[in-house]
Amino acid sequence: LIYRGYRMVNWDPEAKTTLSDEEVIYEERQGNLYYLQYNIVDSDEKVTIATTRPETILGDTAICINPNDERFTHLKGKKAIVPLCNREIPIIEDEYVDVEFGTGCLKVTPAHDENDKVLGDKHNLEVIDIFNEDASLNSFGLHYEGKDRFVVRKEISKELEEKGFLVKTEVHTNKVGTSERTKAVIEPRLSDQWFLKMEELVKPAIEAVLGEDREVKLFPKKFENTYRHWMENIRDWNISRQLWWGQQIPAYYYGDGKEDFVVAETIEDAVKLAQEKTGNSSLSASDLKQDPDALDTWFSSWLWPMSVFDGIRNPENEEIKYYYPTNDLVTGPDILFFWVARMIIAGYEYKDARPLK
Numbered sequence: 081l082i083y084r085g086y087r088m089v090n091w092d093p094e095a096k097t098t099l100s101d102e103e104v105i106y107e108e109r110q111g112n113l114y115y116l117q118y119n120i121v122d123s124d125e126k127v128t129i130a131t132t133r134p135e136t137i138l139g140d141t142a143i144c145i146n147p148n149d150e151r152f153t154h155l156k157g158k159k160a161i162v163p164l165c166n167r168e169i170p171i172i173e174d175e176y177v178d179v180e181f182g183t184g185c186l187k188v189t190p191a192h193d194e195n196d197k198v199l200g201d202k203h204n205l206e207v208i209d210i211f212n213e214d215a216s217l218n219s220f221g222l223h224y225e226g227k228d229r230f231v232v233r234k235e236i237s238k239e240l241e242e243k244g245f246l247v248k249t250e251v252h253t254n255k256v257g258t259s260e261r262t263k264a265v266i267e268p269r270l271s272d273q274w275f276l277k278m279e280e281l282v283k284p285a286i287e288a289v290l291g292e293d294r295e296v297k298l299f300p301k302k303f304e305n306t307y308r309h310w311m312e313n314i315r316d317w318n319i320s321r322q323l324w325w326g327q328q329i330p331a332y333y334y335g336d337g338k339e340d341f342v343v344a345e346t347i348e349d350a351v352k353l354a355q356e357k358t359g360n361s362s363l364s365a366s367d368l369k370q371d372p373d374a375l376d377t378w379f380s381s382w383l384w385p386m387s388v389f390d391g392i393r394n395p396e397n398e399e400i401k402y403y404y405p406t407n408d409l410v411t412g413p414d415i416l417f418f419w420v421a422r423m424i425i426a427g428y429e430y431k432d433a434r435p436l437k
Contacts, residue, residue, distance in 0.1 A: 091269035093215035097322040113252035130182025284428035326374030382422035385435035
């Protein structure tokens with residue numbers, strides 16, 4: 081159920097850690113829509129795209145047009161040149177492009193947008209990550225290297241205008257994801273993280289609250305709709321966090337490969353497993369390095385109804401038999417998914433029973 085994957089995650093550049101979808105708060109903010117011109121290779125033609133994030137053009141690896149949009153059929157198979165960095169990128173076709181938004185042409189930046197990553201995978205595009213952990217630009221940012229993304233946004237728009245690439249700017253309001261903890265603007269980022277598969281896990285918890293028997297009842301009843309929305313649209317849970325506190329992930333690496341690790345309760349057990357996996361009996365504890373990430377705090381909190389009575393390590397003890405399930409839980413709606421729903425999921429997974437009535 082738990083796997084390590086290279087996925088697009090919600091990155092908090094201030095805390096320098098990933099966040100779950102539920103820890104991202106969306107706010108309506110007024111910004112700008114920048115209309116930028118890209119030159120077409122071996123032609124006097126230009127193509128204009130609209131973006132709210134001009135700094136990310138340095139990570140562009142394609143321009144996408146809708147194959148049903150007759151305005152751009154003549155661009156099929158051609159290449160464009162990314163302003164400033166002068167990189168040639170293909171012009172691809174995909175029906176994902178909304179012909180009504182902006183100019184109908186879409187810049188594709190697979191490293192910094194979830195939808196662009198899907199397009200990138202589908203069309204086998206290069207992935208260029210232009211940001212450091214703190215959302216300053218890295219070496220792909222050219223002469224903007226080391227500067228904060230929002231500083232670069234102002235400076236690069238000015239440079240693009242001076243060099244004739246910026247056609248116009250419009251005021252634009254959109255929803256911006258912010259960190260529940262630090263209030264920083266979230267950066268979509270590709271990263272190796274640990275995930276828990278949720279699709280099958282949630283089914284008993286959905287039935288418990290929304291099924292005919294209603295084994296678990298929510299009060300007031302209106303929160304059932306919120307519960308339904310979360311649970312029926314759930315994605316795999318990113319359970320790793322880049323924090324110094326918390327329960328360290330019990331994975332031990334013995335090499336540089338992505339699969340060069342074992343999972344064990346202790347370093348001694350890890351050494352034995354690593355020796356068996358590699359066939360190298362000379363491996364020792366000094367050859368292993370534990371994953372530095374910690375588990376999401378809710379990953380331990382969802383076990384609370386059981387762990388408070390030692391019901392995980394000692395599932396048949398008298399206290400867990402007497403107190404599980406508990407009668408009721410009084411809590412705020414803000415943690416209905418963070419904690420309550422996850423306790424229900426864990427209850428059916430580990431005890432095959434509801435954690436509360």
